[in-house]
Amino acid sequence: MKYNNPVIKGFYPDPSACKVEDTYYLVYSSFQYFPGVPIFESKDLINWTQIGHCLTRKSQVQLDTVDSSGGVFAPTLRYNNGRFYMTTTNDTLRQNFYVWTDNIYGEWSDPINVDQGGIDPDLYFEDGKAFFMSNGIDDYGVSGIVQCEIEIETGHKLTPSRSIWQGSGGRYLExxxxxxxxxxxxxxAAEGGTEYGHMVTYARGDSPTGPFEAYTHNPVLTNRNLGGYELQGVGHGDLIQDHDGNWWLLHLGFRQTGQYLTYHHLGREVFLTPITFGDDGWFTAGHEGTTLLSFETDRITDTIVQQEKKEFTFENTDWNLDWCYLRHPVTANYQLEADKVKLKGTSITLDVPASPTFIGIRQKDFNAIISCEVSLTSGEAGITLYMDENHRYDLALRKHLEGYEIIERLNIGDIKSIEHTKSIGQCNHAALIIKSTPTHYHFYAQIDGIETLLGTAQTKYLSSEIAGGFTGVVIGLYATGESQDFNATFTNFSCIYS
Structure with a gap:
């Protein structure tokens, strides 16, 4: 069959997977968003459905005042003796920890900390032993991939942390x-930084503690030399074996907005690449060491059809799965119903690293029509295309002394500007529409069935190349302005991809 990449679109970076019986499970980084570490499942590696989150309680993760792209970094998901383990880093606190559950559809434990630095932790189980790895500096001052043995019940170190591999020479070994x-x-491992020089490398040995011999032809996978190819930044992956014994690499990458436009704003996404072992025991990856936007393979039967959801509404999404908050939300400010959401604004705005009244869903593709009807009693409410505090575009309804107006606000670094306004008198209701292409967002207001273009903004100013950081655009519904009651109601939300 032919399958298309990415297999999961939008801001779902740093994938890690495990297989239990006939089901694959996958987790991702969530940074400053809550709940933390989304969990997906699949029966065929190409069709994935979200089933929950690992970090759903404030006691599990500290996110207050975490800057954008801080918080929860790359997780690893593993299964051992009937129990799932997810280990990750709260990079803001520089703390590695793991949580566990016996029911992946249920709640996870409170965190168990490990006294080893670095990021991107991993767990490996064998013969009753648990090995913990991360990148960083070991107990002897040597940098590289650092490993110790831990007591899995407590996280206590049983051996000193020791550097077991220094990589193939690329920067940012992780x-x-x-x-x-x-x-x-x-x-x-991954090297080169999670940018255009990103790559997957590996080594092998005869013991879990090394020594390890590097693959002669590292990197085993990278798109760094594919100029003019939409898919870039390939790296940071996890190997998984399918039902038939074939090996695959689930890894991140990103799609440029155009063939030679070196900007990406959807975030790092999830790609699937086949792995092939040679007679000498070394493996190769993908098409001559690169990842493609589509692969022809006989490893997946033609009876399996790759599905893609094209429309997202209040009615066909789950508030607890598809939507997310900035840091820990004040739940009293949200009234979530099957066909609408009511928000209570506060004095906290989208400009600060706190928890404004905001609920968002990841933008999953370039071409989209995003629309929602908004009713307002006070303050401001609308749709934000949110990359971080300093890089976002707002289309909102706002109350002022003479009545109501619709605004288009652009926030690009230190420049925060209301570019266009449209007065609507005493009418406190409007349909807000954003039409997205790979390179531009177009902002519309619809009053009494008449659609008016307010303005246009380039997508590149919300890209990682300009904004920095590790996230992607999230389509947010928000409200500001202190109110005793809910001051904004959102209905008829729709995001349609083409």
Whole structure:
């Protein structure tokens, strides 16, 4: 069959997977968003459905005042003796920890901390032992991939942290994962930085503690030399074996807004690439070491059809799965119903690293029509295309002394400007519409069935290349302005991709 990449679109970076019986499970980074660490499941590796989050309680993760792209970094998901483990880093606190559950559809434990630095932690289980790895500096001052043995019940270190591999020479050695395959131990990593030079490298050895011999032809996977190809930034992956014994790499990458336009604003997404072992026990990846936007393969039967959801509404999404908050929300400010949401604004705006009244859903593709009807009694409410506090576009309804107006606000770094306004008198209701292309957003207001273009803004100013950071655009519904009651009601939300 032919399948298309990415297999999960939008801001879902740093994937890590495990297989239990006939089901694959996958987790991702969530940074400053809550709930933390989304969980997806699949039966075929190409069709994925979200089933929950690992971090759903304030006691599990500290996100207050976390800057954008801070908070929860790359997780690893593993299964051992009937129990799931997810280990990750709260980078703002520089703390590695893990949580566990016996029911992946239920709640997870409170965190168990590990006294080892670095980021991108990994867990490997063998013969009753648990090995913990991260990137960083070991107890002897040596940098690289650092490993110790821990007591899994408590997180206490049983051995000193020791650097076991220094990579292939690329910068930012990270994302370690350890596997036993065909009687040998394989250590997978990422190098080059999660940008255009990103790559997957690996080494192998005869013991889980090393020494490890690097693959001669590292990097095993990278798109760094594919100029003029939409898919870039390939790296940070996890190996998974399918039902038939084939190996695959689930990894991140990003799509440029155009063939030679080196900007991306959807975030880092999830790609699936086949792995092939040679007779010498070393493996290669993808098409001559690169990842493609589509692969022809006989590893997946033609009876499986790759599905893609094209329309997202209040009615066909789940508030607890598809939507997210900025940091820990004040739940009293949200009234979530099957066909609408009511928001209570506060003095906290989208300009600060706090928790404004905001609920968002990830933008999943370039071409889209985003629309929602908004009613307002006071303050301001509308749709924001949110990259971070300093990089976002707002289309909103606002009350002022003479009545109501619709505004288009652009926030680009230190420049925050209301570009266009449209007065609507005493009418406190409007339909807000954003039409998205790869390179531009177009902002419309619809009053009494008449659609008016307010303005246009380039998508590149919400890209990682300009904004920095590790996230992607989230389509947010928000309200500001202190009120005793709910001051904004949103109905008829729709995001349609083409």
């Amino acid at each position: 994302s370690p994962h350890l596997y036993k395959m065909n009687g040998r131990y394989y250590l997978l």
